[in-house]
Amino acid sequence: MWQKMMFPVFLGEQVPPETLASTLAELDRCLQLLEDKFLKDQDFVAGPHISVADLVAITELMHPVSAGCQVFKSRPKLAAWRQRVEVEVGKDLFQEAHATVMKVKDLPPADPATKEKLKPSVQVLLQ
Amino acid sequence: MGLELYLDLLSQPCRAVYIFAKKNGIPFELRQVELLKGQHHSDAFAQVNPLRKVPALKDGDFTLAESVAILLYLSRKYEVPDHWYPQDLQARARVDEYLAWQHTALRSSCTRAMWQKMMFPVFLGEQVPPETLASTLAELDRCLQLLEDKFLKDQDFVAGPHISVADLVAITELMHPVSAGCQVFKSRPKLAAWRQRVEVEVGKDLFQEAHATVMKVKDLPPADPATKEKLKPSVQVLLQ
Numbered sequence: 001m002w003q004k005m006m007f008p009v010f011l012g013e014q015v016p017p018e019t020l021a022s023t024l025a026e027l028d029r030c031l032q033l034l035e036d037k038f039l040k041d042q043d044f045v046a047g048p049h050i051s052v053a054d055l056v057a058i059t060e061l062m063h064p065v066s067a068g069c070q071v072f073k074s075r076p077k078l079a080a081w082r083q084r085v086e087v088e089v090g091k092d093l094f095q096e097a098h099a100t101v102m103k104v105k106d107l108p109p110a111d112p113a114t115k116e117k118l119k120p121s122v123q124v125l126l127q
Numbered sequence: 128m129g130l131e132l133y134l135d136l137l138s139q140p141c142r143a144v145y146i147f148a149k150k151n152g153i154p155f156e157l158r159q160v161e162l163l164k165g166q167h168h169s170d171a172f173a174q175v176n177p178l179r180k181v182p183a184l185k186d187g188d189f190t191l192a193e194s195v196a197i198l199l200y201l202s203r204k205y206e207v208p209d210h211w212y213p214q215d216l217q218a219r220a221r222v223d224e225y226l227a228w229q230h231t232a233l234r235s236s237c238t239r240a241m242w243q244k245m246m247f248p249v250f251l252g253e254q255v256p257p258e259t260l261a262s263t264l265a266e267l268d269r270c271l272q273l274l275e276d277k278f279l280k281d282q283d284f285v286a287g288p289h290i291s292v293a294d295l296v297a298i299t300e301l302m303h304p305v306s307a308g309c310q311v312f313k314s315r316p317k318l319a320a321w322r323q324r325v326e327v328e329v330g331k332d333l334f335q336e337a338h339a340t341v342m343k344v345k346d347l348p349p350a351d352p353a354t355k356e357k358l359k360p361s362v363q364v365l366l367q
Contacts, residue, residue: 037177037192127367 002125005067010110011119019126027064027071035077043084050088058085059097066101130155132197133175133183135162136340139237140194142299144182146329146337147198147292151207158185163250163350165357195226198292210289221286225278225293229300233274236267237303242365245307250350251359259366267304267311275317283324290328298325299337306341 003020007013034057038045046053061071061082072079086094110118132148132155134141148155160166160181167179176183176192184191184200191197202212213219243260247253274297278285286293301311301322312319326334350358 033178 001063001067001069002122004064004069005105006122007126009105010107011115011122012109013119015126024069027069031061031071031075031078035075039077039081044081050085054081054085055089058082062098062101066098066104068105128156128185128187131158131185132156133158133160133172133181133185135160135167135181136337137162137344138181139234139299139303140296141182142302142337142341143292143295144194144197144201146295146299146333147207147211148201149333149337150329151201151205151211153201153205153207163347163354163358165354168357194296195230198296202292211292213287213289213291218287222291222293225286226296228278229296233270233297233300236263236270237300239263239365239367240267240304240309241307242362244304244309245345246362247366249345250347251355251362252349253359255366264309267309271301271311271315271318275315279317279321284321290325294321294325295329298322302338302341306338306344308345 003015003023007015034045038053038057042048044050044054045057061078065071072082130153132144134145134157136142136145145157147153160172160183162181166172167181172183173179175185175190178192180192182194182197184197186204191200199212201207212222240263243255243263247255274285278293278297282288284290284294285297301318305311312322
């Protein structure tokens with residue numbers, strides 16, 4: 001999310017294409033493990049019922065989604081799970097919780113003072 | 128078949144699980160998975176843990192990955208003394224808090240410090256840029272400061288007045304850079320005193336036994352070319 005959106009859009013800092021590519025590959029690897037090791041043929045991440053694990057997982061996945069990563073597009077199993085989670089949580093609450101992050105792509109670029117303040121602590125996210 | 132624990136005592140989380148099981152007299156079959164021989168990549172082991180990592184647990188047909196999950200499963204199943212994972216709401220929350228923080232903080236910097244200072248140059252014959260190592264040791268130092276200031280504070284143990292699984296997880300992490308020659312405790316008397324307390328609680332023999340493998344790693348002969356080829360791809364990420 002930071003490499004695809006926050007650095008270029010908000011901080012005005014270009015991210016090397018190979019860094020982003022490597023990050024997206026790692027994301028893909030983790031999504032595969034989420035499907036194969038955790039979700040499997042279950043309705044939810046840790047079994048037949050929604051648990052805190054699903055809340056932790058879905059909020060994570062919505063992060064790259066907010067940056068335009070098509071996380072669910074080529075993964076029907078995850079897309080179906082997302083639907084189930086949204087129904088359990090309630091669509092209004094789910095949208096309310098994600099309103100802030102979904103609007104981040106429309107933020108104006110940070111002013112220089114903000115950039116100076118944020119840059120040191122977010123450099124590690126460029127790896 | 129009873130409880131099986133798939134471990135390589137080279138690994139910090141394996142040591143924590145090993146100490147916990149032994150200290151509490153939990154009967155188990157030790158299944159060695161030698162990381163430096165790439166045994167964690169075998170198809171047989173993937174049946175136990177598709178994440179291909181150690182520690183892993185097999186209890187009858189039930190398999191479990193992730194050291195924290197394993198420690199908590201064992202503490203519940205074998206009804207160990209309360210202090211390991213206390214029932215009290217806030218005391219337990221403190222242990223949970225440490226267990227959650229440490230994955231991306233102390234674990235990450237201890238692993239990198241040990242690999243960059245010792246495993247890459249000595250075992251894999253791969254030079255690590257001095258600025259990379261310096262940056263890693265600075266991050267380790269930052270985490271140690273947080274361990275002292277946020278978690279240990281003026282308490283005897285990391286999550287309160289009694290030893291808990293949090294201390295086992297923390298001490299086994301700190302022994303990782305120690306095995307590579309990092310003087311973690313030398314300039315930090317508070318941590319050194321805590322370490323002594325943990326060793327006494329665990330028992331010095333068990334503590335030494337659990338750390339025998341990692342303390343000998345610096346004396347390993349360099350890896351042969353085949354081993355290097357097998358290991359290098361998966362450890363490149365530790366060079367960051």
